[in-house]
Amino acid sequence: MTRRLSAAGLAALAASLGCSTSPGGPTLVNVGVYATPAGAPEELAACVTLPVLLGSHVQRHTTVRALRIDVDATRDSVTVSLSGDSGTDATPISVQASQVRAGYSEETTVSTTDGDYAVRVSSSCQGATLP
Amino acid sequence: MPLKRTAVGATAILATFVAVDAHADSAERPPSHGFQMSIRTGVSFPTGDATGASGDTLGRRYAWQIPLALDLGGKVSDSVYVGGYLGLGFGGEGSDFVTESACRDDDDDLQNDIACSAFSFRLGVEGEYSFSPGERWNPWIGYGVGFESSEESIEDRRRHYRETQISTGYTLGKISVGVDRRAAVGFGPFLEVALGRLTHGRTLVNDAEVGSGTIPAQAFHAWITLGLRMVIRP
Numbered sequence: 001m002t003r004r005l006s007a008a009g010l011a012a013l014a015a016s017l018g019c020s021t022s023p024g025g026p027t028l029v030n031v032g033v034y035a036t037p038a039g040a041p042e043e044l045a046a047c048v049t050l051p052v053l054l055g056s057h058v059q060r061h062t063t064v065r066a067l068r069i070d071v072d073a074t075r076d077s078v079t080v081s082l083s084g085d086s087g088t089d090a091t092p093i094s095v096q097a098s099q100v101r102a103g104y105s106e107e108t109t110v111s112t113t114d115g116d117y118a119v120r121v122s123s124s125c126q127g128a129t130l131p
Numbered sequence: 132m133p134l135k136r137t138a139v140g141a142t143a144i145l146a147t148f149v150a151v152d153a154h155a156d157s158a159e160r161p162p163s164h165g166f167q168m169s170i171r172t173g174v175s176f177p178t179g180d181a182t183g184a185s186g187d188t189l190g191r192r193y194a195w196q197i198p199l200a201l202d203l204g205g206k207v208s209d210s211v212y213v214g215g216y217l218g219l220g221f222g223g224e225g226s227d228f229v230t231e232s233a234c235r236d237d238d239d240d241l242q243n244d245i246a247c248s249a250f251s252f253r254l255g256v257e258g259e260y261s262f263s264p265g266e267r268w269n270p271w272i273g274y275g276v277g278f279e280s281s282e283e284s285i286e287d288r289r290r291h292y293r294e295t296q297i298s299t300g301y302t303l304g305k306i307s308v309g310v311d312r313r314a315a316v317g318f319g320p321f322l323e324v325a326l327g328r329l330t331h332g333r334t335l336v337n338d339a340e341v342g343s344g345t346i347p348a349q350a351f352h353a354w355i356t357l358g359l360r361m362v363i364r365p
Binding site for chain 2: 024025026027028049051052053054055056057058059060072075
């Protein structure tokens, strides 16, 4: 009689034989930048997956109405630069990748001619399709 | 595995060189003039720094490689050769622990879910001087300059993630020395040190460019190659 082993059965068998069933591979870490214009709901302005390789850079430039957001991520750190159309630049937010992995959230405010924007940098990208 | 295929191919080429040379005319040959071509292979080792960033050495980015290079040019006198070179190099990820860990396929399902590779490209001009252009054994020295590019890739097939980091720059001095045994074709060992500087970086994720720019902290590196070359019309 022929019997078929289910996938779960195969995995259990592999584990019992000392075989790994996890493929391993890179650990992908995401950073989300959320912007909240005055009187409007918060929106995800940018979602960046930190690169894996030495020397890689992921750069993202986006605008939310009068707010410009520049993200530069390496595998070790992320820098988020914020500027308003009135020429006011907020101090860039720099975060180490280890902080992002551990769970991170920081908020700042940028003034523009369109009003003040609350900007939150977080180690999650809710609502985004990744990568 | 590309590295294994390249090694087998290189061995086959070298075996052909040896076979051709074994049947070559044993009489003394006058120095050649005009068209000359050579094919080189061996093993290349990365040294120095990829960039000025702390710990960013070339060896952490790229492992040793198997080069395949073609030289095309001409002898403009008994001793002087001028031409161009095109070189490719094939290898794996470097010694960086994080990349090595990410490249490891941990399961035992006999499927290659994670793949990493490295590749380099060189193009330039070179000159060579032969010390004994009419003798059986001809020692030579060469110098070249050109463009170079090195890239490293990681692909996670299960998660559909592929990242490629490409660095380009200049080969400021490709110094080589060797000795050819001259017959119908020349054949001999060589040592090459290619000193370079990476100036520009690009990052692709799933084949889309996500980052590009000039490397702010540049540094010097070198590829040291030890190998064999075959020369047509030595």
